[in-house]
Amino acid sequence: MAVGTESGSGGVAESAPSTPxxxxxxxxxxxxxxxxxxxxxxxxxxxxxxxxxxxxxxxxxxxxxxxxxxxxxxxxxxxxxxxxxNEVYKQDWRSRGKLQIFHYQILKWVLALLVGLIVGLIGFFNNIAVENIAGFKLLLTTNLMLQNRYKAAFLWFISCNAMLAAAAAALCAYFGPAAAGSGIPEVKAYLNGVDAPSILAPSTLFVKIVGSIFGVSAGFVLGKEGPMVHTGACVASFLGQGGSRKYGFTWNWLRWRSALLWRTFSTTAVAAMVLRSLIEYCRSGNCGLFGKGGLIMFDVSSQVTSYTTMDLAAVVLLAIVGGLLGALFNFLLNRILRVYSYINEKGAPYKIILTVVISLVTSCCSFGLPWLTACTPCPPELAASGHCPTIGRSGNFKNFRCPPGQYNAMASLFLNTNDDAIRNLFSGGTESEFGVPMLLAFFTAVYSLGLVTYGVAVPSGLFIPVILSGASFGRLLGKLLGALTGLDTGLFALLGAASFLGGTMRMTVSVCVILLELTNDLLLLPLIMLVLLVSKTVADCFNKGVYEQMVRMKGLPYLEAHAxxxxxxxxxxxxxxxxxxxxxxxxxxxxxxxxxxxxxxxxxxxxxxxxxxxxxxxxxxxxxxxxxxxxxxxxxxxxxxxxxxxxxxxxxxxxxxxxxxxxxxxxxxxxxxxxxxxxxxxxxxxxxxxxxxxxxxxxxxxxxxxxxxxxxxxxxxxxxxxxxxxxxxxxxxxxxxxxxxxxxxxxxxxxx
Amino acid sequence: MAVGTESGSGGVAESAPSTPxxxxxxxxxxxxxxxxxxxxxxxxxxxxxxxxxxxxxxxxxxxxxxxxxxxxxxxxxxxxxxxxxNEVYKQDWRSRGKLQIFHYQILKWVLALLVGLIVGLIGFFNNIAVENIAGFKLLLTTNLMLQNRYKAAFLWFISCNAMLAAAAAALCAYFGPAAAGSGIPEVKAYLNGVDAPSILAPSTLFVKIVGSIFGVSAGFVLGKEGPMVHTGACVASFLGQGGSRKYGFTWNWLRWRSALLWRTFSTTAVAAMVLRSLIEYCRSGNCGLFGKGGLIMFDVSSQVTSYTTMDLAAVVLLAIVGGLLGALFNFLLNRILRVYSYINEKGAPYKIILTVVISLVTSCCSFGLPWLTACTPCPPELAASGHCPTIGRSGNFKNFRCPPGQYNAMASLFLNTNDDAIRNLFSGGTESEFGVPMLLAFFTAVYSLGLVTYGVAVPSGLFIPVILSGASFGRLLGKLLGALTGLDTGLFALLGAASFLGGTMRMTVSVCVILLELTNDLLLLPLIMLVLLVSKTVADCFNKGVYEQMVRMKGLPYLEAHAxxxxxxxxxxxxxxxxxxxxxxxxxxxxxxxxxxxxxxxxxxxxxxxxxxxxxxxxxxxxxxxxxxxxxxxxxxxxxxxxxxxxxxxxxxxxxxxxxxxxxxxxxxxxxxxxxxxxxxxxxxxxxxxxxxxxxxxxxxxxxxxxxxxxxxxxxxxxxxxxxxxxxxxxxxxxxxxxxxxxxxxxxxxxx
Structure with a gap:
């Protein structure tokens, strides 16, 4: 959707606008x-x-x-x-001594490492904050439920979510409008050469961090991955520009322009090391109530030693349907964002109202769907060992209004953080845990909520909704095809997530790397590659990738690689x-x-x-x-x-x-x-x-x-x-x- | 070393040679x-x-x-x-219907998948052939040793190696001179835009495959990884050019020029899947005597849960020394290649003689060094279970002239294929297996042999020599620093290999990926990144990466990214x-x-x-x-x-x-x-x-x-x-x- 204003009054136009x-x-x-x-x-x-x-x-x-x-x-x-x-440049270049060049080199490295350090710290802080806020919210809800105070539990849950949502939306609407959304389209466009002053501004950085924590804690179907990418870009830009004059932080470092692969790589290394050591620190219980979350490492424990032709056929079917659903997701998201942009244009209060409405809908789904789901008897071996049903926050088998010895499968997915829900869906050796009707309901809910959530004025990543709906779709298909293949349903969930990622984002190599990092099992590589290949190809027949669509919709003048x-x-x-x-x-x-x-x-x-x-x-x-x-x-x-x-x-x-x-x-x-x-x-x-x-x-x-x-x-x-x-x-x-x-x-x- | 001829008589010069x-x-x-x-x-x-x-x-x-x-x-x-x-192009573009464009697209995909399929098959064939030839050679040697016929064993071993070496060198010298060496510098230059007709010729492809099998089987300190890269490039070029008129294989496919990331990715996926399914097939014992080798997956089984500052200091020390030794390797290799090129220029017989001489030296080292090494008593728990000493080909604890209950550590490394030697060095939980003097001797031998082997007229990769010497160096340093750190010596071997790879090849991201694929443990990522970062930085102070050096020495007009x-x-x-x-x-x-x-x-x-x-x-x-x-x-x-x-x-x-x-x-x-x-x-x-x-x-x-x-x-x-x-x-x-x-x-x- 091209914006109405033809050529703004800001002194920013490059091209003369008239006679050709x-x-x-x-x-x-x-x-x-x-x-x-x-x-x-x-x-x-x-x-x-x-x-x-x-x-x-x-x-x-x-x-x-x-x-x-x-x-x-x-x-x-x-x-x-x-x-x-020009002569200034040449003069500058001639006048620099070896020491100055060396100094400059060191500075660039220090800057790169500093960016890594800060981003690692932010990532850790983000994780801890979400785990603690969402954990506290869920713990209190569960406790009220255990006391049979269902109405109070629901009220607490829905109002908590709505308040967090309103706070995130208010921050976004008033302080950093550029922080809404995932930020990946903006970063993509920036790397392509399009700059809007607000994209990487310090206010955007602040709102992105805090708003993302509030948004994720509010139980929305959204992720913090895209916002983290944007956050990293903001941090690097802030440091590279020598601070911000507007906010009184300034220093006289040289400008820092283009990041090279090798320096990027080291920055990533530093961020990963910082995060890892902080998580180690938290293992000793120093980080509040719920410090054990952190790095998501899904355990697809099924050892895939071999697969038959039938297995491969099932996987290809999954990839094709996943690609179709991914393309449909892009199409619907496009429509919904057009409607939302009319609402958002009306001003900040409208943005907040929209966000709160979506929050209420999400809360009702999260609380209502488990309510409608029947209880399932625990697997006997788990019931004996006391692992089912689980009381408290984590664990696969949520007791939600269920008698002892039974659990509510829907609550295991909905009354959890999104990370935990994904972990539950991916878990292997749990064929009987989730039933077909329940998975179908969850898939429908998450797919729709993911669509309506993205456009609200909150920092919101798309990875988590896409992975969640893809995983539930994959698990559903795995259960339906169960008679035909010997593959684990947890593996099907993983491949379903891959097919959705391929179908919406069309980023194959990076998605492959991300899924490998999540599962830490390189033996799955060929299957994941196959799924991505098929689903991307299928979806490419219908429309463009979701980020390309968004870049176009936002009116960012993105230069394609091919003319x-x-x-x-x-x-x-x-x-x-x-x-x-x-x-x-x-x-x-x-x-x-x-x-x-x-x-x-x-x-x-x-x-x-x-x-x-x-x-x-x-x-x-x-x-x-x-x-x-x-x-x-x-x-x-x-x-x-x-x-x-x-x-x-x-x-x-x-x-x-x-x-x-x-x-x-x-x-x-x-x-x-x-x-x-x-x-x-x-x-x-x-x-x-x-x-x-x-x-x-x-x-x-x-x-x-x-x-x-x-x-x-x-x-x-x-x-x-x-x-x-x-x-x-x-x-x-x-x-x-x-x-x-x-x-x-x-x-x-x-x-x- | 720039070649003597100023501007050859072939009609290939682009630039007018005179008045500026x-x-x-x-x-x-x-x-x-x-x-x-x-x-x-x-x-x-x-x-x-x-x-x-x-x-x-x-x-x-x-x-x-x-x-x-x-x-x-x-x-x-x-x-x-x-x-x-030009108008021809425009006419062609205008005249193409949708069907033709679709046909062309399909063709490109089919070609990409076919390349993957063929390269996967070649890789598998390569593995199997090496495992069987080298395995047969080593088995007979071991059997002769067990019968105390040491002289016969030595003669069989050395003559087997010399014959394989001579065969590889003769192939290279007479049929495919372009197949000598690793091929990575040539592929790098080709991707940069430099073409020599012989780089990707079918004869080069044939010699590269067969010569590499002979060379690796001959027990040289060289790898098959670089040659595999070159082989893949040859296969793609052969298919893309519609076959070879010279050898009577032709077809009328369209030319195929630039490979995109995404198509490359799928090609890799196909190759990986082919290789995996064939290895599955071999697990059932269908591939001759020694079918179990195949994909190298080193088992660094030590769970690195945390590391102290002292550990990090030891790792940084390792990375610095590794970087220095890597830069020294590049310097010496440069000198040796200059000498070799004088010998190689004299003609094919000289190339073969040089190769056989190096083969004899290698054989003497492989057989002689274990001879000079004293026997070590088996660890009691392994001796009891019958795992030490191992009779036959594989296993860590080689019985080599040793009385029962003892083993020869040097033989475990030298009288093995290089892949098995690396696996032994990387293995965790085996602190006491290799002693300090023995590791020092092995490191010195492998470092020197790697240097003198690369320039001979045989397809020879650099990865294996560098990893072997790096791993022995790392294990050595790990043993020396054993009192200070709690890290496993197998992990030290892995990090030593990383430091050598960083120090010689300076390719950080790809090396990191390769090491992760070898170890299949993503938790090691931060440590490997740190080592690569430090060793590359140290080595960059002295000279260029080994492939850049070789591109320059070969006189390939490589255009640098920066002016x-x-x-x-x-x-x-x-x-x-x-x-x-x-x-x-x-x-x-x-x-x-x-x-x-x-x-x-x-x-x-x-x-x-x-x-x-x-x-x-x-x-x-x-x-x-x-x-x-x-x-x-x-x-x-x-x-x-x-x-x-x-x-x-x-x-x-x-x-x-x-x-x-x-x-x-x-x-x-x-x-x-x-x-x-x-x-x-x-x-x-x-x-x-x-x-x-x-x-x-x-x-x-x-x-x-x-x-x-x-x-x-x-x-x-x-x-x-x-x-x-x-x-x-x-x-x-x-x-x-x-x-x-x-x-x-x-x-x-x-x-x-």
Whole structure:
């Protein structure tokens, strides 16, 4: 769902919104200065205000500069992984001694380890908090039940859940709207190069941690895995940007940009070690009532030594049905999220109400379904040893209104934390524990609750709902096919979870790794791989993966790895937005300030023209942020002459040009220039990136897109094919490669 | 070690070898036809024959067009991952129906699964063959020993090994020189874009499989893991290229180019499943004498529940020393390989002699060291149960000249297959089994033998020697530090292996995965990660990883992911090789044939000039292979006019232009043209790639290198910065980015 606002008022748009290429080529830019005359439609004017009668196909770049992040709408920016090779950079690079480089290397490592340490601590804290809050809630409920005070138990249970839900939703709605949802689509988009200031903000981090604890403790059918991924990204961004000026935490570390595999790996190692040692510590009973939870290690204890063709056929059937149900899940989730976004748009109170309603429904299911389930007699051998029914919180055989010697199977799944429910479903050698009608009811409930829960304004992961419903589906199918196969129903539950994960998320390799980590049994690898392969293939016939769907629905301009087929019929010049706004290599201060104020563009080509070059040629590309730093230093001259880099370095250090953290950059309003200064000139040579990536205007758009995406660019200059034209005919940005924009320009191109 | 030959006589060079850019710019190419006058130095003339007194820095591109593949020298080519967007491609793409695309998709999947199936079968065959050959050899030796016929046993053992070694070496030397060594450097280089026809040839595949079985059975200190990687690559290439014309296996499948992660994953899954089911089959005793080996699953049975600070300190110490020894291994291996390459260059008989000599040394060590080792009394509890000493092939406690109730620890390691030796070293709960002096002797022997064995002309993996020496080192250190830590010596052996792998190969993530697969215990993950991290960091201070070293030594033009610092001071125009050889868009047949005959270039820019364009402009790039196909079809005209694509499609189908498998392409000599035809014209428009990637001549070389590497290019056009010059000033190829070439051009650039 594309957001309504066409191009926001924030100064964040990259692409000029008006006259496209063909108009452009008929009105070549003059060497300087007339380019920003007010008759050019501009981004603040909503774009397309002044239509021209030329060859233009459509006025504005229709892709939105805003996206839904969490449950709110945010302005977005692109990230730039290109090396800005200007004189400042070169000077900086030359001036660094070996010691400084070594220092920088060490710093990056320390940072990576610190991120691991902090994320490990957060993960541990999260686990402990959930175990204790949810445990306390469930313990009191169970105690009230044992005293036959059912109404009190239900009231306590439902109000506890509703309060926790309301707290989580209020935090999300008022303090960190970007923290709602799983966060994986946002992180995915960030890694793709899309930045919204709020995605990784400190407030988001705080709400993500606390809201996730409340949400999980509130008994929702949601997980804490996705939020933990987002939390990790927030922590790394916070540390890497040298803290947050807004909240008064700042330090002067260097910016930290792209994480490498190897450093990521060590960070993960540190996080895992921290978590492990803390869990060891808790084994001694130092962490409150319920410290024994922690790392989920499901025990699929059935030794799979061999399987027959019949077993394989059953597994393939499971994978196909799982894939179908996964695709259906994606389809329904998409519909439900569209409805929810109308409710969420109405404001914070509506978000809270929606969350509480879903909480009440969930509580009624959790408490009501066991109520409707008949008691099952305990297996004799367990009853004798006193393991059934279990009194208290953990254990497979919940006593819930049942006479001694019997247990309530539904309560074993619903009146537990989600982690424990999964552990119970995965457990091997327990064929008779859960009956077919009971599994069917549980599956239906969890599948539906998972669908309606995701869109509420609470940090909510999708892994747990998908695994829960997949596991109950797998166990159900395993029981139905029991006569045909010799495989354990616990194993069927695991494979069912795999088929659902493959069917919804379509991430095969990572899901495989996650399931292996959960079960710690590498011998299951071939079966899990087979299931993932089949279910992903089946589901791919119907729709896209759930995260891709969400990225699209949120309006995040995600660049696909492969170019769309329609791009093969177009050339770069076809989509370029014009009029081009360019600067002379030595430009009047007034012009620069005026342009910065009037446009939202973030990169401007610099043209070398008379008297500095006999014919106009492309000198480079300047960034808005660098221009602002340069203007504030006021290295101006009265005449139009080159001042050179030395003048700049007298007033500024290379560090002044370092990329600011989100929300910390200068704006035009920070400049304080007099009338005389506005009439002076500023030399842009020292800050111009002399090696911008360029494509010729008749380059195939598909190949230009590959270049743009592979190199992680933010701006790409389009140069003319033939001489005698202005040296640059346009700038391509992320938005120019969006299929929606291209379809808007050329409605017929897809049908060819 | 760079190979002596400067630029081979094969038609494989991509870059023009002479006058660089600065000379070039002073003599702009005329619009057409004079470019290949004979006064231009050419590749067949050895390059640099006609030095010019201009601004040239150095005449030829000094990077070799040849590389050592296996133990021989081969001509190399670059691979090209760029989409050739010419009219043929567009026509092909347009003409494909949905059914054909679906068919193509299915075909790719079938191919992927088939590769998995075949590789699984080969792996299984390999295992079984080694187990049976080596097992038979060792069984007979043991039997002779038990009869006290020591001399006969030694003679049988040493001659068996020598014969197997000679057979493997002869196969390698005469039939598949490219099969020598591990093959990982070659596969790495291939994935980077370097192709030598022999790397993935069917003969290489055959020798790799059989030679590896012989080599491992011969008792060398080498592994079969690297060769298996290479084998898999060969199988995929063989199937993907539609078989081999040379050996009479051909089929008309489409070419198969780039493998995606997801398809790779399924291929692996199939291979794993095939292997597993075959091993199941063998458990029933259907696979000869020794069918029980198979998948190595080391049993580090010690349950690591917790570790103290002291334990961690010991592990870090182990990792540091392991990193140092790993770096030393790389250094020594480098030296030894240089010596060996002199021997190997002398011819096949020398290769065989070297191999047999190393085999004799290995045999003496394997048989002699146990001889010198004193017998150890069996642990009483094992002696009572009859598990010590073990008679026959497997088991920890080898009886070797020892009286009953005693065993020879050295024989347990040496008179075993390498897999069993590793299993013995890793085994937990066996503190007292191996003594300190014995471990020291074994470590020294294996470390040295691993070094001297790798370079012989036999398929030989490095994993096993590194793991063996690492494991013995770890166990040794574990025994020495035994008083300080409570960790099992088997665990120390595993961590020692990890430290050696980190120290030599520097591949952390994959090594971690491999070790986890071997031990099947995810709880060891944090410790293994820590060890890898430390040992890699330590070793990185001294030299590069062993595979990077080998890629460099073999002269394979590997493009690093990061540009060299010196490239930041240069621009693309600085390294471009000239004179540029270009074609007109409608060119005389004689000129084209002449050029193809006289140069080895694989890509030529096409210039659109009068009368087709008012001013010369870059029309595109044509490939040698496409030119040859076009010329053979003889779509010539008497006058210099455009014929267009229709004429071409009347005679040729898009499939005719498909990339031929190695050694299957046309050459100039396949053309049979009359004098009249040579005087006619050929229209190059239909086969010209209209969207070649271009950089401006003043683009920073570092950024051009990033573009080249990221997009997997083979040719990149350099265009002029200012108008009024020829539309393309040069072509950049892989060789132009090699640090050696750049240092040759600008000897001072690195010292800045």
């Amino acid at each position: 290429m063909s108009a452009m080529t008929t009105t070549p830019i003059s060497a300087r200065s007339v380019r920003w005359e007010s008759d050019m439609p501009d981004i603040e004017e909503g774009g397309g205000g002044l239509e021209r009668p030329l060859l233009r196909r459509r006025g504005t770049n229709t892709t939105s500069q805003m996206a839904i992040v969490g449950a709110n709408v945010c302005p977005i920016e692109s990230l730039d992984y290109e090396l800005v090779e 769309e087929p329609c791009m093969r019929s177009l050339v770069a010049g076809d989509v370029v937005s014009a009029p081009l706004i360019a600067f002379s290599s030595v430009e009047s201060v007034g012009t620069v300030v005026d342009t910065l104020r009037r446009t939202g563009h973030n990169g401007f080509p610099v043209i070398e023209d008379a008297p500095f070059a006999p014919e106009p040629e492309l000198c480079g590309l300047v960034l808005r942020s660098h221009l602002l730093v340069l203007l504030r230093a006021k290295t101006f001259t009265a005449d139009r002459v080159k001042t050179g880099a030395a003048e700049v370095f007298r007033k500024l250090a290379p560090f002044d040009f370092a990329k600011p953290g989100s929300g910390k950059g200068l704006t035009v309003d920070d400049l304080d220039l007099t009338e005389e200064e506005m009439a002076m000139y500023v030399d842009l040579h020292p800050i111009a990136n002399r090696s911008p990536y360029t494509v010729v205007e008749n380059m195939s758009l598909a190949k230009a897109a590959v270049l743009f995406r592979q190199l992680g660019l933010r701006h790409m200059c389009v140069v003319p094919r033939t001489p005698g034209r202005p040296p640059v005919v346009g700038i391509l940005t992320r938005h120019d490669f969006m299929p929606g924009y291209i379809r808007g320009l050329f409605p017929n191109v897809l049908r060819e | 850019m600065s000379a070039m710019t002073t003599t702009p190419i005329s619009a057409r036809s004079v470019r290949w006058e004979s006064d231009m130095p050419d590749i067949e003339e050895g390059g640099g024959g006609l030095e010019r007194p201009l601004l040239r820095r150095r005449g030829t591109n000094t990077t070799s067009q040849m590389a050592i593949v296996g133990a021989n020298v081969c001509p190399i080519e670059s691979l090209d991952y760029e989409l050739v967007e 060299e610092p010196c490239m930041r001071s240069l621009v693309a125009g600085d390294v471009v090789s000239a004179p540029l050889i270009a074609f007109s868009s409608v060119e005389s047949v004689g000129t084209v044939v002449d050029t193809l005959r006289r140069t080895g270039h694989n890509g030529f820019p096409v210039i659109e000039d009068a009368p087709f364009a008012p001013e010369p402009e870059l029309c595109g790039l044509v490939l040698r292979s496409h030119l040859l196909v076009l010329l053979r079809a003889k779509t010539f005209t008497a006058d210099r006019v455009k014929t267009g694509a229709a004429e071409v499609f009347r005679k040729l189908a898009p499939f005719d232009f498909a990339k031929p498998g190695s050694g299957k392409g046309l050459t100039v000599d396949d053309l049979d043209l009359t004098e009249e035809e040579m005087a006619m014209y050929v229209d190059l428009h239909p086969i010209a790639n209209r969207s070649p990637y271009t950089v401006v001549e003043n683009m920073s070389l570092a950024k051009a290198a990033v573009l080249f590497r990221q997009l997997g290019l083979r040719h990149m056009c350099v265009v002029p910065r200012t108008p009024g010059r020829p539309p393309v000033v040069g072509i950049l190829t892989r060789h132009d980015f090699m640090p050696g070439y750049i240092r040759g051009l600008f000897p001072n650039v690195l010292r800045e």
